[in-house]
Amino acid sequence: MNAPDSSNALAARSELPDLMQTLGSQAKTASALMARAPSAIKNKALAGLAALLRSQIAPLQAANTLDLQRATAAGLAGPMLDRLKLEAKTLETVALGCEQLAAMPDVIGEIIGMKQQPSGIRVGQMRVPIGVFGMIYESRPNVTIEAASLAIKSGNACILRGGSEAIESNRALTALVQQALTQAGLPADAVQLVPTTDREAVGLLITMPQYVDVIIPRGGKGLIERISRDAKVPVIKHLDGNCHVYVDDPCDIAMAVSVADNAKTQKYSPCNASEGLLVARGVAAEFLPKIGAIYAAKGVEMRCDPEAQAMLAKLPGAKVRSATEQDWYEEYLAPVISIKVVADVDEAIGHINKYSSHHTDAILTRDHMHAQRFLREVDSASVMVNASTRFADGFEFGLGAEIGISTDKFHARGPVGIEGLTSLKYVVLGQGQVRS
């Protein structure tokens, strides 16, 4: 029903609730078929999708050109256009992603912890798909394939709501996904695109608990806050990444310089880049001038507490200024870092638990007790010892895929792969036992 050419027919706002109900109902029906699909069939669909992505580059790029032309006419700027563009190498990357998912073991149907109980029944838990997920995302059209392929592998159905600027690309990509599903003998409705750019569709999608089990928004903080506030179903939400590196006493200074440099400067825009640097007083005099020289050379502005500022202010070429209270909360996503000297691991843990966004925080240390305490007491989705916060990523963590990074504690926490799209139900095997 969501054929690429159907959107004009439903331009009328009044038809939108019916359209969304239909999408929901079709997704729910498809989800039951997906849940019991054999692994081989799901993998066949993924391999078929990869082949289609490679054989249909020209028509995909033709659709993409329509989006690019519209975006250019609307005055979209360079980096935004780059995100929208479907290059051949982008398509090859997502095709490879589909093949990698196909090669992964199927976690659906796995039974864990089966144990005999005193009554004689055996009780375990079976991993099953969560049902239907709704995905709301912005410009990059390759997310359409990432979400679709995760849905197929995990035995879920999904309803995709991409950015309006990518609607033609997303329609063309979704048509290929549905072709691959059909060719493998799976329901095309397992992956549906909201075929209209009407903004009201989002409000409807997030308030259909009878059809949609979870919403995954990807985009700016405003979008995610709005969705979390209005949704009537659970949301796997990723708000901000105010990540920290804490340089402990004692630590290997050369290693600390290398990791603190990488965590901030390897890329400024990802959510797992570090925004705050805490330094134990005992190593500050040795460590700070070294990292400060690197940051200065790379044009990274340093917003410091008075103690750090005193040690860094005279570095040649360094942009150093006083940090405000607000700086400790800030996710800069830019060549800016806040720096504070702390007494010890206790003060570092306290600062992080107060100001961080509970995304990813790292300690650089040689002290085993400090490492253990940091791991246990820092209340963040990913806690690290002697590694760059930039590793907080589904692929680097070995999940094989990533649909988002959750900063919540409920259900999924940290990078979310296939398991985040599943639930565990109890399985009981008896021989006629009754309760006495």
Next chain:
Amino acid sequence: MNAPDSSNALAARSELPDLMQTLGSQAKTASALMARAPSAIKNKALAGLAALLRSQIAPLQAANTLDLQRATAAGLAGPMLDRLKLEAKTLETVALGCEQLAAMPDVIGEIIGMKQQPSGIRVGQMRVPIGVFGMIYESRPNVTIEAASLAIKSGNACILRGGSEAIESNRALTALVQQALTQAGLPADAVQLVPTTDREAVGLLITMPQYVDVIIPRGGKGLIERISRDAKVPVIKHLDGNCHVYVDDPCDIAMAVSVADNAKTQKYSPCNASEGLLVARGVAAEFLPKIGAIYAAKGVEMRCDPEAQAMLAKLPGAKVRSATEQDWYEEYLAPVISIKVVADVDEAIGHINKYSSHHTDAILTRDHMHAQRFLREVDSASVMVNASTRFADGFEFGLGAEIGISTDKFHARGPVGIEGLTSLKYVVLGQGQVRS
């Protein structure tokens, strides 16, 4: 601050928001201390609580008597009074529960799945407390101890909101919990009781995401629906238990009769009692008269589809009537059962997935393929083969404790024990790795 005698001071409605903020803030502070408490200390608090429950029977019963007198004066009926009463044997049961929890292994700090990744970092997941839970429950005061002891063992803090009819009992019990916490060196604020019976307190408790991580309501469907609708934090919710037994072809008829009897009649009021009986056509003529005779003898009313009705109508003494569409959805919690003859396991699975409340459903069969399909395809929190639905229970499942039964798919599903009050955070161990 929530001393038993403080409630009069905050009678003014205008002070309630401040009171709830204070409870929340104190719980949050306590939760950080609980999260890092050693197992031995938490177990000491649980053992101390058990000892206090045994040594303080007289003062507890004196407080309980105040509740009972007030309830009697208000015209509360027999079974409601029974639920409210703190008998010596009830106190002994919860004291034993505390000791059993103390004897269980501590799951907090456990690290699972630690694996080396291609970058050289090792990545695993650590089980940590979820933080602060709010528990909203009705008359039984022993739930206060069950919730408090689970909070202590799981390293969480909790805010308890018991029924107004049990306020004196709950105050006395909470005072003992806080005494046990203090004696063990843990923060008394780890377990706090909302010290007022003002109904507005619930609305405030469920809308403090800055302090409360999850709400667990226990009570009627209306209460739970209201809380789910208004909460601004996740809710572990248990709505209704419309559980089914499906008698397959082929099956051991004697076993099927025994289990179908137990699932319905062993107790009528629990959520895991069966409300619907589905029978494969091939065994209906043999099975239905046998179970029908038992139900008739026990006074169980049978609401049947035409086919089952034809087989049961002439049973001596049987209360048999036609089922309406609504009957298939009904949670009777009474000596009533709906009965339907189905063609096969496919129709049974279809019926259950349409009408059941996704709580607990069982197949009674000798067919391995049917059993496998039922386990995989029935979309319920607990699915069973050849066992009574009455086993769906945290203790019977070996969880050691139960704080509720979740009919959701998100986070916790089915009986919720300590693990449902925890989350998994990623732990990364490196030797100075940086991202390239």
